[in-house]
Amino acid sequence: MSTVTTPRKRAGTTPPPADPARTRRAGRRQQRFAYVTLLAPFTALLVAVFLVPVGYAVYLSFFSEDHDGLGFGGGRTIFTGLRSYLAVLQDPSFVSGFGSIALYCVIFVPLVVAGSLGLALLLDSGLIRLRRTAQMLLYLPHAVPGIIAAVIWLYLYTPGLSPVIKLFAEADITIDFLGLHTVLPSIVNIALWSGLGYNMVIFYAALQALPREVLEAARIDGAGGVRTALQVKVPIIRGSVLMVCMFSLIAALQLFTEPMLMNQATPMVNSRFTPNMYIYDAAFRRNNYGLASAASVILLVVTCALSFAVTRWAGRRERSAK
Amino acid sequence: MPGQRPAVRRSGAAVTALLTIFAMLLVAGCSGGGKSDSAGDGPVHVTFWSALRGSQEVVDEYNRTHTKIKVDFEQVPSGDQGGWAKLSNAARAGNAPDVATIEYPQLPSYAIDGVPRDITDMLPDSVRRRIIPQAMDLTTFEGRTYALPVDIEPMVFLYRKDLFTKYDIPVPKTWAEFESSARKLKKAKPDSRIASLFTTGGTLAMAGLAWQAGAQWYDTSDKSWTVSMDDAPTRKVAAYWQRLVDDDLVRVEPSSSQQWRAHLQSGETAGWLAGAWAAGSMMASTPGGKGKWAIAPSPQWDPEKPSLGTQGGSTFMVTKDSTHPEEALEFITWMVTSPDALRAKLSSGVSSAYPTVTDLVPVARKEMDTSYYGGQDIFGLFQREAELISTRWKWGPRMVSTISSGDDGLARAGVGSGTILEALREAQSKTLPDLKSLGLSVTTR
Numbered sequence: 001m002s003t004v005t006t007p008r009k010r011a012g013t014t015p016p017p018a019d020p021a022r023t024r025r026a027g028r029r030q031q032r033f034a035y036v037t038l039l040a041p042f043t044a045l046l047v048a049v050f051l052v053p054v055g056y057a058v059y060l061s062f063f064s065e066d067h068d069g070l071g072f073g074g075g076r077t078i079f080t081g082l083r084s085y086l087a088v089l090q091d092p093s094f095v096s097g098f099g100s101i102a103l104y105c106v107i108f109v110p111l112v113v114a115g116s117l118g119l120a121l122l123l124d125s126g127l128i129r130l131r132r133t134a135q136m137l138l139y140l141p142h143a144v145p146g147i148i149a150a151v152i153w154l155y156l157y158t159p160g161l162s163p164v165i166k167l168f169a170e171a172d173i174t175i176d177f178l179g180l181h182t183v184l185p186s187i188v189n190i191a192l193w194s195g196l197g198y199n200m201v202i203f204y205a206a207l208q209a210l211p212r213e214v215l216e217a218a219r220i221d222g223a224g225g226v227r228t229a230l231q232v233k234v235p236i237i238r239g240s241v242l243m244v245c246m247f248s249l250i251a252a253l254q255l256f257t258e259p260m261l262m263n264q265a266t267p268m269v270n271s272r273f274t275p276n277m278y279i280y281d282a283a284f285r286r287n288n289y290g291l292a293s294a295a296s297v298i299l300l301v302v303t304c305a306l307s308f309a310v311t312r313w314a315g316r317r318e319r320s321a322k
Numbered sequence: 323m324p325g326q327r328p329a330v331r332r333s334g335a336a337v338t339a340l341l342t343i344f345a346m347l348l349v350a351g352c353s354g355g356g357k358s359d360s361a362g363d364g365p366v367h368v369t370f371w372s373a374l375r376g377s378q379e380v381v382d383e384y385n386r387t388h389t390k391i392k393v394d395f396e397q398v399p400s401g402d403q404g405g406w407a408k409l410s411n412a413a414r415a416g417n418a419p420d421v422a423t424i425e426y427p428q429l430p431s432y433a434i435d436g437v438p439r440d441i442t443d444m445l446p447d448s449v450r451r452r453i454i455p456q457a458m459d460l461t462t463f464e465g466r467t468y469a470l471p472v473d474i475e476p477m478v479f480l481y482r483k484d485l486f487t488k489y490d491i492p493v494p495k496t497w498a499e500f501e502s503s504a505r506k507l508k509k510a511k512p513d514s515r516i517a518s519l520f521t522t523g524g525t526l527a528m529a530g531l532a533w534q535a536g537a538q539w540y541d542t543s544d545k546s547w548t549v550s551m552d553d554a555p556t557r558k559v560a561a562y563w564q565r566l567v568d569d570d571l572v573r574v575e576p577s578s579s580q581q582w583r584a585h586l587q588s589g590e591t592a593g594w595l596a597g598a599w600a601a602g603s604m605m606a607s608t609p610g611g612k613g614k615w616a617i618a619p620s621p622q623w624d625p626e627k628p629s630l631g632t633q634g635g636s637t638f639m640v641t642k643d644s645t646h647p648e649e650a651l652e653f654i655t656w657m658v659t660s661p662d663a664l665r666a667k668l669s670s671g672v673s674s675a676y677p678t679v680t681d682l683v684p685v686a687r688k689e690m691d692t693s694y695y696g697g698q699d700i701f702g703l704f705q706r707e708a709e710l711i712s713t714r715w716k717w718g719p720r721m722v723s724t725i726s727s728g729d730d731g732l733a734r735a736g737v738g739s740g741t742i743l744e745a746l747r748e749a750q751s752k753t754l755p756d757l758k759s760l761g762l763s764v765t766t767r
Contacts, residue, residue: 066761067434069545071719072463074436074642075761087759093727093752160580180737267521267576267733271726272752282756286723287410287435291759 054300057293061085064290084294094295097275098302100184100259101252108188109248112195113241119196120203121229135204138197146194150261153190158265178266187258187269199244206237242314246307253303256280275299365392366649369419371409373400374636376670377423380657383666388656391649393421401428406722413437413643420644421654426460426635427526427721429469434719434760438468438639444651445470452659456711457678461637463542463716469637472658473675475597476620476630476707477530480604482592483616483696485514493618497562500621504571507592515573517593518585519563521736523577525728525749526633527595528742531563532556533631533715535623540718546763547719551728551750552743553767558623560743567735567742574736583607595620597634598704602674605694612694619707630710635675661685676704720756727752 061084067075088094119138123131141149156162157177168175177186210233218228234241256276262269263277271285272278275295283292370381370393381395396419399405406428412418413435424432432438445467450458457471479494486493486503489510494500504516520527529539535555541548550556566572573591575582585591587608594600601617608615622628638654640647657663659679667673668689677686687701718724731745740748750766757764 064759065435068761069763070464070542070547071434071760071762072430072466072468073433073440075434080759080761083761084759087755090758091752091755094755180734180739267730270730271723281723284407284410285726286720286756287431288720288756288759291756294759 054297057296057300060289060293061297064293065288080290084290085298087291088294088298091278093270093272094275094278097272097278100273101255101275103184104188104255105249105252107185108191108252109245111188112192112199112248113244115192116196116199116244117203117234117241119200120207121233123200123204124207124233125225125229127225135201138200140197141194142198144194146257147261149194150190150258153186153193153258154261154265157186178262178268180268183262183266183268187255187262190258195248199248202240202244203237206240207233210236239314239318242310242317246310246314249310250303250307253299253306365390366646367392367394368421368644368646368650368653369394369396370421370653371396371398371405371419372423373398373405374423376667376673379666379670380663383662384653384656387662391646391653393653401425401722409437410435413641416643418641418643420641420646420650422639422641423636424469424639426471426632426637427529427717427725429461429637429639430463430717430719431721432639433463433468434762436642439642439644439647440466440468441470441640441647441651442467444640444647449655449659452681453678454680454708456708456713457635459713460635460715460717469639470654470658471635471637471678473599473635474678474708474711475599475632475634475676476704476711477534477595477633478598478600478703478707479517479618479620480594480596480600480615481516481618482589482611482614484614485511485589485592494621495619495625497621497623501562501566501571504566505569508571511589511592514590514592515571515585517595518573518575518577518582518591519567519732519736519742520577520582521574521733522579522729524732525725525746527577528556528559528563528728528732528746530597530631530633531595532559533712534620534629535559536629536712536714538714538716540716541767542716546765547757548765548767549718549750549754549757550767551724551746556746557743560741560746564742576733587611595633597632598676598700598707599634599674601695601700602672602690605672605674613696616695616698617700617703619703628710629712630707631715632711665689674700674704676701676708680705680708718753718757719760719762720753723756724749724753 062079062081063077064080064084065075066078066080123135144152156164159165159176159178162177165175165177176182214232214236215228218232223232254276255274259269259273260277260280263271263273271281276299279292279295279299282288282295368391370377372395377397378395381393384391384393398408401424406424409418409422409424409432413432418437422437424438429438442462442465449470450467453471454474457474458467460474461467461469461471481493485491485507489507491503491506491510492499494503500516507514507516532539532555535558537553537555537559539549539551539553539556541550552560563572567574573582573585575585582591586594586604587610594604596603604611604615620630638657640650640654644650658677659682661682664677664682664685667675668686672690674686674690677683683701683705687699690701692698692700728745728749731740731748732742734740735742735745754764754766
């Protein structure tokens with residue numbers, strides 16, 4: 001907002017010219033020009049890559065292929081109302097996708113928050129030497145594109161290829177990363193590997209901004225390093241913790257790359273494992289664009305609702321804390 | 323090899339997985355039919371997509387012997403590697419090729435999406451009569467024909483004759499005998515099993531077995547899709563195989579997997595239930611088995627009333643988009659009915675696909691060296707078995723997804739979570755919402 005108000009201030013500080021009305025007009029024109037120039041790129045992108053696709057998805061979810069009887073010979077596109085939505089909501093495999101996500105979150109979110117917070121606190125405490133190097137090394141996995149990371153991990157998970165499995169086998173331990181019960185932890189592991197460093201940077205930046213006098217006060221009161229970390233530092237950066245939780249939740253709803261690749265390697269990850277995979281499967285394997293669009297719209301609504309709820313809840317807690 | 327479905331290798335390398343994703347992205351992104359309509363007096367160009375091996379040789383032979391029509395061939399990835407999506411997307415974008423290859427189970431799906439052209443009125447009776455009715459029946463819906471079938475694959479039983487003889491195990495004629503032979507083999511040679519229950523690829527195998535038992539997963543007789551993947555015959559078949567699995571009488575593994583192939587090579591798996599094409603596939607993949615294998619008819623539930631299902635087989639469709647449907651049909655008719663086409667296909671390697679045109683069987687028999695099977699007249703066997711294929715069966719409107727859902731369930735059943743029947747029920751429940759959202763008339767039984 002500040003960028004928008006700047007021109008006005010500047011217009012006000014110029015020396016009074018001959019005709020105030022004309023200047024005001026010129027100022028307003030300038031102002032409008034600034035609005036447009038500054039907002040145009042954002043608006044163009046928002047419209048092109050968000051609003052138009054969302055609008056098209058909504059359209060496709062209501063107007064889809066319809067057939068009579070057995071349906072041979074092709075259908076025609078008509079208004080089908082809520083039919084696609086009803087079909088999606090009645091599909092056990094779509095609903096179970098949210099189940100997979102929930103289970104994934106239960107494992108992933110606490111681990112990633114605890115892990116990255118712990119690392120950030122360690123870095124902040126000054127216990128780790130070569131702080132910059134450590135920070136960079138931890139951040140590095142995040143720079144690897146998700147699909148490449150997934151391929152590398154898949155290689156480490158695949159029996160017959162993986163040096164890790166071979167190593168365990170030499171010690172007479174059979175380990176199956178792609179089994180019925182191990183496949184979800186295996187996916188969480190990939191996400192942790194790439195997410196830990198990134199979230200650590202967020203926490204570390206928040207910790208750096210802590211008022212030093214508070215920490216000093218804690219020290220004078222006799223709080224040790226661990227106590228300062230857990231009872232002073234963590235409560236103060238609560239906001240960042242909540243933000244990371246929220247981002248992790250929303251990212252989890254979009255889970256696609258890792259399980260999609262795993263689907264190629266093990267039947268334990270089916271082709272509709274997450275809501276996003278369900279959408280892909282509906283569009284490109286079942287060739288049912290109405291169904292895919294309805295599922296997309298539902299996922300969008302759920303994601304928006306969840307983000308809204310979390311932000312509201314966090315805001316209220318923040319206020320009541322004050 | 324027609325009918326041979328090059329399945330995804332579940333144990334496949336990461337590289338394969340990556341390539342597949344890239345292929346999918348490519349398929350999703352672009353790729354047109356590359357239609358090149360010639361103006362004037364030159365030959366008419368017909369574009370042709372196929373994933374079948376040997377197609378290039380067939381097209382070369384056609385182009386060598388024909389001048390009025392020129393076929394432009396493009397090898398596409400097999401269906402589950404992106405071929406199905408490629409065809410669907412091309413048709414959606416309005417640039418499908420003139421001719422495309424599609425397997426039987428997937429044909430109804432494309433016919434519902436309006437990809438193939440209704441060739442009923444274009445197809446001369448002289449051609450129709452030459453094709454085995456069981457095959458025509460699978461490409462004809464509500465009296466309209468949407469594709470020409472090129473091969474039909476009766477289920478047969480490939481077995482290690484040397485092992486069966488050595489341990490004095492009878493070759494089973496009925497499923498009851500199959501079970502007792504399985505027990506006998508395991509007792510005589512504890513590391514060996516009579517056959518495999520497939521996880522990946524298993525739903526199609528189950529379909530063939532249920533088909534034989536008289537199941538109707540999809541019944542279209544009253545103008546509505548009646549879906550029952552757990553009807554009485556299917557329950558019988560599922561319970562039977564579940565017992566074989568529970569008693570550790572069969573191996574449970576993905577079809578076309580390295581482990582399965584290794585077991586076939588070592589004799590740890592002594593049999594394989596598959597379509598006729600499997601004979602050629604076995605020769606190519608297990609050369610060391612020469613002289614050891616033989617082929618028997620599939621076991622029957624009731625030898626007095628023999629019946630059979632299929633596994634595999636492909637059809638050729640003329641697309642709705644085709645600008646030269648007459649020429650396209652002429653070309654596929656040649657591919658299906660001409661001895662030259664069959665010879666060209668066989669020249670590319672070992673194929674034992676059973677042609678739908680029965681009068682071509684002598685050609686196949688002459689071209690095929692069956693010394694691998696001790697000179698057994700395998701095409702004679704296929705011919706007898708093909709006659710037994712039941713015409714009660716119809717494939718459903720969205721088989722790609724139904725099959726993959728079933729395979730997921732079978733894989734879980736294979737590691738002790740759930741049963742074969744539960745896998746099939748799950749496949750059905752995952753299919754129904756899809757059909758309903760297409761507006762199809764659907765009932766369950």
